[in-house]
Structures are given as structure tokens and as C-alpha cells.
Amino acid sequence: MRVPFSLSWQSLRLHYRVETPGWVGRYKGSAWRGMWGHALRNLQLSWYYELFENKLSPQHPLGRRMRQGPVPYVIHVPDQDERVHQGQELEIQLTLIGRAQARAGDLEPIFQRMGTDWGPSRVRTRWLGVETDPVVHWHSEAPLPLSFPLRVDFETPWVTRGGARPTVDELVATAAERLGWLSYFFADGSMPGAAQPWRELAGEIPVLAGDFAPQPETRFSARQHRKMVLPGWLGNWTFASLPPEIVPLILALPVLGIGKGAAWGMGQLRLSVGSP
Known part of the structure; x- marks a missing residue:
């Protein structure tokens, strides 16, 4: 659910x-x-x-x-x-x-x-x-218009869980999780549900093209007084279409970002319409 x-x-x-x-x-x-x-x-x-x-x-x-x-x-x-x-x-x-x-x-x-x-x-x-x-004002079930094919380009590295190579189902599940927790903590929303329904829905997305390469990001932590390497990825996907339920999630990500470090600009992406 x-x-x-x-x-x-x-x-x-x-x-x-x-x-x-x-x-x-x-x-x-x-x-x-x-x-x-x-x-x-x-x-x-x-x-x-x-x-x-x-x-x-x-x-x-x-x-x-x-x-x-x-x-x-x-x-x-x-x-x-x-x-x-x-x-x-x-x-x-x-x-x-x-x-x-x-x-x-x-x-x-x-x-x-x-x-x-x-x-x-x-x-x-x-x-x-x-x-x-x-x-x-954003809602996860608001019907929103979007043209296709849709290209998703990461402008700053997406720091995935455990540094794993990005997948479409991880994109959708992580986006739903991030937006759900933000709603729960700062907009009196319900606690987010399980990720599996979102992963299953992501399996319906027709991917025309996609390419990612490792892009580690080094930052200095003033709190820990040491350099830290974040295992990020840069790349893109092109989608032929998206299930309507996923469209609001994708449209929120260029502002709110995704993955570790999203609060300071990691996992920032750009959406554009066109061929792969």
C-alpha cells in the first residue's frame, strides 16, 4: 500500500x-x-x-x-x-x-x-x-502534466545506499522515502509506508537509455576534523513514460534532491524533454 x-x-x-x-x-x-x-x-x-x-x-x-x-x-x-x-x-x-x-x-x-x-x-x-x-504546494497523488520522452540528468553526484550503482527502482523508492519522511516530520503527515510497492511500480517504467559512472565526492567535515569520501554517481536516464503515481515524485526531485547529502546539494537533478 x-x-x-x-x-x-x-x-x-x-x-x-x-x-x-x-x-x-x-x-x-x-x-x-x-x-x-x-x-x-x-x-x-x-x-x-x-x-x-x-x-x-x-x-x-x-x-x-x-x-x-x-x-x-x-x-x-x-x-x-x-x-x-x-x-x-x-x-x-x-x-x-x-x-x-x-x-x-x-x-x-x-x-x-x-x-x-x-x-x-x-x-x-x-x-x-x-x-x-x-x-x-505538493501532493503525492496530484495529477501533474509531463511530456515524454523524459531525460533525467544528475548535476551533482547521487550518493546511493552503500555506494551501489543507481537503479530506477532505487530512484523511485528513495524519492518516496525522502518525501514521505519530510512530510511526516515537517508537515504532520503520516509515517511513510513500505518501499516495495514503489519498487514494483518502478518496474513498469520503460527505459530508453541510461548511463552512470562513479563520481566520488571528497568533503572536509569540520565536526569530525577529517576528509570524507562520499561514493557518488553521475549519469542520466531517459524514460519513454512514467506511471502517473511516480510523476509527482520525479517533479519534486530537482528542488529537494535525493540520497545522502541532499540537504547540501548532492543528488540534484535536471529534467528535460527529448530523445536520449
């Missing part, structure tokens, strides 16, 4: 100008996630626990199943150049999920503290301002 669930989110586009250039790495979301958490913790500790961490106490109904739940944000940095240059403007997309949207109008002091002294080159940026996108 597939459990229906709903969710809403709002994206804020934060703008900064580079004042001190340097090397920052290709996938910058991890660094900006660290700055987001650091600013929250220093300026408003209660918001840090509300917006940044979701650690579960042993008394929580899920406390024995998981130590930490999903977090109500996604940070995505479209620019993937390894260096930033003086005068360059950067756009950082911060998506607030569910109840976290209530803080959207209060966060400018947090944003002003971000972007200073980051990366091994100690890059500095200056805050310019924020643009706010409309709230998106």
Missing part, C-alpha cells in the same frame, strides 16, 4: 559578491551548509535546533530506529567552478520545507553572517540581498 503525503516548500535565492577570490571546490553546498549552521548557532540557538538539526531523543517514537531525521532545508549552489573570482556574483538557493517556511522573513541577519572566510583559500563575500520565490 502506498501512503499518500503532502508537502510545501519555499526557495530563497541569496545573492553575494566575491571580495576575496580563491579555490572553493566544485560542489559548494557542503561549505554553505556549514556556514548556515554556524550562523544559526551563534545568532539564534533556538533556530539552530529548529532549522538545522533534527536529532531524535530516545523517547521519540522513532528514537530506536534512527538517531537523526531529515532536515527542513536544501542548499543548492548552481555554480560548479572550482574557483571564484573577485567581483563575481554568487546565487545560493536555500529551500525551506514545511514549517520551516515560517522563519523565511526573519533570516536576513543569518544570511549577512554567511559567506565570510570559507574554503581553504579563505574566500570572503559580501551580502547583496535575497529574492523569495512563491510557496510550492
Whole structure:
């Protein structure tokens, strides 16, 4: 049985100008996630626990199943150049999920503290301002139009469970799981159902083409004071069609991402219509 669930989110586009250039790495979301958490913790500790961490106490109904739940944000940095240059403007997309949207109008002091002294080159940026996108209301059973053939391209590595090669059934099951848990924790939704019905439904998807290659991502964990290698994958699929039940899941992924590290921009994908 597939459990229906709903969710809403709002994206804020934060703008900064580079004042001190340097090397920052290709996938910058991890660094900006660290700055987001650091600013929250220093300026408003209660918001840090509300917006940044979701650690579960042993008394929580899920406390024995998981130590930490999903977090109500996604940070995505479209620019993937390894260096930033003086005068360059950067756009950082911060998506607030569910109840976290209530803080959207209060966060400018947090944003002003971000972007200073980051990366091994100690890059500095200056805050310019924020643009706010409309709230998106999403439901897992909403009929949504989509044209085919549909190509799904991963723009940042998808860090799969155990580093396994991506499969279509894993894409669908992981998407349903991620969206279901976000709904449960931040939109008062029901607990997600079993993954198997979603895997079975994914078996009906006609795949025209697909190609993936390993793309390990190295990041430095300030908390653990060491480098970590995430076993990610880059690649694409082209689908001739999708079951209607899967369409809402796929349409949510370009914003919310998939897999480990989705909160800081891993597993970001792009949808396009055309031949393989």
C-alpha cells in the first residue's frame, strides 16, 4: 500500500559578491551548509535546533530506529567552478520545507553572517540581498502534466545506499522515502509506508537509455576534523513514460534532491524533454 503525503516548500535565492577570490571546490553546498549552521548557532540557538538539526531523543517514537531525521532545508549552489573570482556574483538557493517556511522573513541577519572566510583559500563575500520565490504546494497523488520522452540528468553526484550503482527502482523508492519522511516530520503527515510497492511500480517504467559512472565526492567535515569520501554517481536516464503515481515524485526531485547529502546539494537533478 502506498501512503499518500503532502508537502510545501519555499526557495530563497541569496545573492553575494566575491571580495576575496580563491579555490572553493566544485560542489559548494557542503561549505554553505556549514556556514548556515554556524550562523544559526551563534545568532539564534533556538533556530539552530529548529532549522538545522533534527536529532531524535530516545523517547521519540522513532528514537530506536534512527538517531537523526531529515532536515527542513536544501542548499543548492548552481555554480560548479572550482574557483571564484573577485567581483563575481554568487546565487545560493536555500529551500525551506514545511514549517520551516515560517522563519523565511526573519533570516536576513543569518544570511549577512554567511559567506565570510570559507574554503581553504579563505574566500570572503559580501551580502547583496535575497529574492523569495512563491510557496510550492505538493501532493503525492496530484495529477501533474509531463511530456515524454523524459531525460533525467544528475548535476551533482547521487550518493546511493552503500555506494551501489543507481537503479530506477532505487530512484523511485528513495524519492518516496525522502518525501514521505519530510512530510511526516515537517508537515504532520503520516509515517511513510513500505518501499516495495514503489519498487514494483518502478518496474513498469520503460527505459530508453541510461548511463552512470562513479563520481566520488571528497568533503572536509569540520565536526569530525577529517576528509570524507562520499561514493557518488553521475549519469542520466531517459524514460519513454512514467506511471502517473511516480510523476509527482520525479517533479519534486530537482528542488529537494535525493540520497545522502541532499540537504547540501548532492543528488540534484535536471529534467528535460527529448530523445536520449
